[in-house]
Amino acid sequence: MLEIKNLHASVDGREILRGIDLVIRPGEVHAIMGPNGSGKSTLANIIAGRPGYEATAGEVLFDGKSLLELAPEERAREGLFLAFQYPVEIPGVNNLYFLKAAVNAVRKHRGEEELDALDFLEKVQQRAGLVKMDESFLKRPVNEGFSGGEKKRNEILQMTVLEPKLAVLDETDSGLDIDALKVVADGVNALRSPERAFLVITHYQRLLDHIVPDVVHVMVDGVIVRSGGPQLALELEEQGYSLYGRAEGESRRAQA
């Protein structure tokens, strides 16, 4: 489903990713762990197409199509979703209206009819229940005045409504208490299916107690230094990243 070959990427002319290779098949959950500044978020942003993040070599294929040539919205319409580390506020735009615009943009791309307003509302209400989000949030402007945890929950709500083929979660667990963390994990687990894949980027192992990955990768200084099963995350929790030449929390490059 996602195939990354020898990907190099720069931000403001500085090379952050220095040859990433990664293959994610349908149904799989991959976790990427690594110290601050290792390039984890840069990878997420390159996949989603954030302006200012430049792939300098290599390729990223999504269902065989070259992602790097597509505009961010085209990637989304192809079934890619990025849950933001820092979700953005859109004042005055009703959350439900925004979700509807997003869903219909994707449906239009697939040649499907726009969803009936009532069916759509029912679906969103059901998903809001899943992420334990009060329905009043649907009527509020997107992320405006939301707490950190509410914003992250809103990301997961969007994911469950948009039902992407591949969801990339960029440090969605950061700053969450244990209850909110479970809500995020429940959202992901509810969507897990043989057709869908996840790339979970995290600094800590604790999220992986609730979302059990198939593969764990360790990223240091812009390269994947080790890959393994779920037990790798536990090892990292005990030993830190020092084995890989970096101490926990040490940051040579500012994390983008």
Added chain:
Amino acid sequence: MSAETESLERLADGGYAYGFVTDVEQDTVPPGLNEDVVRLISAKKEEPQWLLDWRLEAFRAWQQMPVPDWANVHYPPIDYQAISYYAAPKKSIGEGPASLEDIDPEIKKTYDRLGIPLVEQEFLAGVAVDAVFDSVSVATSYRGKLAEQGIIFCSFSEAVREHPELVRQYLGTVVPTRDNYYAALNSAVFSDGSFVYIPKGVRCPMELSTYFRINAKNTGQFERTLIVADAGAYVSYLEGCTAPMRDENQLHAAVVELVAMDDATIKYSTVQNWYPGDKDGKGGIYNFVTKRGLCKGARSKISWTQVETGSAITWKYPSCVLRGDDSVGEFYSVALTRDCMQADTGTKMIHMGKNTRSTIVSKGISAGRSQNAYRGLVRILPGADGARNYSQCDSLLMGDQCGAHTFPYVEVQNPSAQVEHEATTSKVSDDQIFYLQTRGISAEDAVSLIVNGFCKEVFKELPMEFAVEAQKLLELKLEGSVG
């Protein structure tokens, strides 16, 4: 190139969908302005002596007045001798507004292209329209139905003929002839416009609207609108405006006067889309307008809502004089400027009566190289015990070559008054656009979603059908696509 810059580039390329010219035979007065021209206009309209005298007094006053230079707008001096002050489609001369069947097919076609129905119940059932083409009103719909309730809705010229006592009683009582330079000019040469009278206790059953179209070349449009809501009456009124694309600047200097008696409510909404000139600032309408409402009676209410998306220069301050005790004034405004457009717009809330309240919500959106200023005055006079005002002025910047300015003036002469003012300035950020893009929404749609969110508090004040129209118009302006 960032997503924002790209959408803005498309925006800058945007066309103007209403820029066509209608080919009709016109009766036009040669350019130039003197007392004889004023007399000629008055004679063409077969006006009574008192009105001619009123015009002449205004003209003499205008000649003595200096051109106002305090607004944050820049343009070369206007040659008032180069403008024609009267243009009318030939077929309508002397007959007053035609019946709907008798309208020149070319003019009917024009309004069809503009999406304005002159045929009753064909499109927007429940909206009565007075169509003003250059200097004259060409049609007014639903007159019969409104007359059943004693409501008068007709062209200004017709009102002078049919209801001279009402016109004489109220004309110039809210905006005196000497009020300001452009109001004085309008008073001297005004050609047509709409007149509305809602009798005591009557709630007008439909939206009333006037659609202003400038067609003729080198012509100014100077319309005059007067709306009187008698005790306990209610009316909602909307005006729309467009003009052909021409390289020369054209002057539009209108005056609107509103009078609300005890317990009456007037809601006045404007969707202004005059030709703004091309992207280098060539051509476009100079929109120098005086709009003022008098809350004459106790508990009366006047609410202005404006969506300003056109004109090369906009200079207008729809205002409320809150004379009646417990009267309420409101001003909700969205002003979008792009390319080289200049807007200096806002309101004046003059609190005279006790416990008078006013609300001001202004949303300015600047793009391209445009300049957008909010200018507002809140004046609390000594007798206005317990007066309250709330003002909110928000500016949204798109790109880095435009300007947003806020000039709030507050004069409080009564210690019991409460006046609040909030102002914000924000940018459409690349982060916001990218966020929406990652949800499948195009950069262009993202910008319009963000802008519509920004304007929401104002749009919700518009009558339903027009809120949708205004939103679409804004999207058109933002997308730069031709509708």
